[in-house]
Amino acid sequence: MTNIESFTNYLRYERQYSVHTISSYVKDIDQYAQYLITHLELTDMSLATHLHVRSWVVYLMNNGYAPKSVNRKLSSIKTYYKYQKKIGELLINPAAKINGPKLSKRLPTVVRKDDIDRGLAALEEQDTFEAKRDLMLINLLYQTGIRRSELINLKDTDVNVSRKSIKVLGKGNKERLIPISIDLSNMIERYISLRNAEFDNCDHYLLVTDRGKKMYPKFVYGKVKRWLSGVSTVEKRSPHILRHSFATHLADNGAELNAIKELLGHASLAATQIYTHNSIERLKDVYSKAHPRAAKKR
Numbered sequence: 521m522t523n524i525e526s527f528t529n530y531l532r533y534e535r536q537y538s539v540h541t542i543s544s545y546v547k548d549i550d551q552y553a554q555y556l557i558t559h560l561e562l563t564d565m566s567l568a569t570h571l572h573v574r575s576w577v578v579y580l581m582n583n584g585y586a587p588k589s590v591n592r593k594l595s596s597i598k599t600y601y602k603y604q605k606k607i608g609e610l611l612i613n614p615a616a617k618i619n620g621p622k623l624s625k626r627l628p629t630v631v632r633k634d635d636i637d638r639g640l641a642a643l644e645e646q647d648t649f650e651a652k653r654d655l656m657l658i659n660l661l662y663q664t665g666i667r668r669s670e671l672i673n674l675k676d677t678d679v680n681v682s683r684k685s686i687k688v689l690g691k692g693n694k695e696r697l698i699p700i701s702i703d704l705s706n707m708i709e710r711y712i713s714l715r716n717a718e719f720d721n722c723d724h725y726l727l728v729t730d731r732g733k734k735m736y737p738k739f740v741y742g743k744v745k746r747w748l749s750g751v752s753t754v755e756k757r758s759p760h761i762l763r764h765s766f767a768t769h770l771a772d773n774g775a776e777l778n779a780i781k782e783l784l785g786h787a788s789l790a791a792t793q794i795y796t797h798n799s800i801e802r803l804k805d806v807y808s809k810a811h812p813r814a815a816k817k818r
Contacts, residue, residue: 639751
């Protein structure tokens with residue numbers, strides 16, 4: 521069977537997957553291959569049948585892997601076998617009809633608007649570069665809904681002050697334009713001036729570390745976690761929570777689902793529909809508190 525390098529080149533150049541995503545695929549495939557060797561004495565993945573793949577899925581579940589992780593790993597194997605079939609190495613994809621475990625429908629964690637406003641107001645009172653940068657970081661995540669990786673790679677040239685928009689390079693190298701408010705646009709201009717006065721060369725990356733270097737994932741995560749710890753009681757405190765909050769607050773205020781989908785850069789509407797559930801829960805709460813018949817005990 522074609523080696524893994526051919527597959528990774530396919531993911532990189534044809535599917536245009538990120539380095540992080542490709543790395544995850546390779547790890548999943550290696551784990552699967554090791555399982556076949558260790559538990560089933562099968563040294564060639566091309567000889568695996570649907571029974572072997574199903575056995576691996578059961579093994580993962582029995583060893584404590586969450587349904588979401590199992591489904592992601594199974595997706596990696598399906599893609600790998602699909603590629604082998606595409607280039608003529610296989611006649612049948614043994615993983616094609618294997619179903620992963622069902623995922624429980626959990627509503628995304630959201631930070632209340634009042635808590636966000638209070639936390640941003642506290643940052644605004646601080647006058648250091650780090651505080652102004654953190655204020656910019658939080659505002660961009662919450663006001664645009666961009667992903668952490670998209671935030672890290674934003675450059676000065678991606679901001680169009682006159683048109684009040686930012687250009688974002690999302691998953692699959694797909695570009696999208698996100699509108700920004702006048703206030704955020706002005707904040708970005710002030711921040712850039714402050715950053716340029718603080719550091720001589722930032723390689724034109726919009727947001728930088730305390731030393732003027734390009735941000736990295738752990739740095740952004742730490743900043744958001746620390747900020748959220750001071751403003752909210754939510755257990756999850758990652759940058760993605762601000763993306764959830766952005767989308768949910770839009771839905772709560774009547775934004776169309778298709779518009780939210782475009783702003784988030786989702787490939788399909790299915791990924792965006794989770795935010796309608798949050799809105800429905802809010803409406804149920806309003807109804808139960810406000811309607812005279814709903815409030816009556818039965």
